[in-house]
Amino acid sequence: MGIRGRAARLGCAVTAAALAAVMGITACGPTGSGTDRPRHGKTKKVKTKAAGAGAGTVLTAGRGQPAGPGGACVFVKPDGAQKFGHVGWGFRIAGTKRWEYGAVENPTNKLYTPPGGDIGAWHAQGSYDRMLDDMARDAYYPGKSTHPYSRYRCTSSSTSDVRAARRMIRTVEGRGFLVGVDPRTGELTSRDCLDATYDVLKAYRTEDLTPAPRLYIPNVWVETLVTWSDGRLTRR
Secondary structure (H helix, E strand, O other): OOOOOOHHHHHHHHHHHHHHHHHOOOOOOOOOOOOOOOOOOOOOOOOOOOOOOOOOEEOOOOOOOOOOOEEEEEEEEOOHHHHOOEEEEEEEOOOOOEEEEEEEOOOOOOOEEOOOOOOOEEEEEEEHHHHHHHHHHOOOOOOOOOOOOOEEEEEEEOOOOHHHHHHHHHHHHHOOEEEEEOOOOOOEEEEOHHHHHHHHHHHOOOOOOOOOOOOOOHHHHHOOOOOOOOEEOOOO
């Protein structure tokens, strides 16, 4: 996602992320002291909001839905990963009031997990309100989360591709986790929570999705979503 329109800021962000990897600071990992889990309170109205309730259902890969108008959300843990931030994703299933959402949580806090390893990847389905509640409570986090989701940004989209997004979910859940030098290629790159979120929402064909270069900082990227709504997930 976007680079705030300034190449200098992009360079600083990428450099900071690379240095973080070298120093052992893992983006998208649980760091810091534990806190009570929050639940969402009043938030700014989101134009993509879907009505109705419904229990969340953890999903395995399923058949896609036809392309059409939809919506997307990004969920944020601003204090995650030594305050570099952590993000997850959500998108509306075209023609319904249902949403799919998930994240790569990296609960082991390792800089590298090979493909097929445990990276804390999950995804689920439910109503819009159920999605907010699940994300606010870290309902599917594999263990105790030290920095729950506390912010979300959403947008409507005249285009969507649920089928492609679901294929990408399978890809990101199986490709492992990396922040730093890829042992297979020697390349300095990443396959972290931001890469997973961006790749899924890009495959979904989300409008106004700004680029997210490899090794970019999640908290910096979130601020580039200037046309998206901005809401808070607050503790009870």
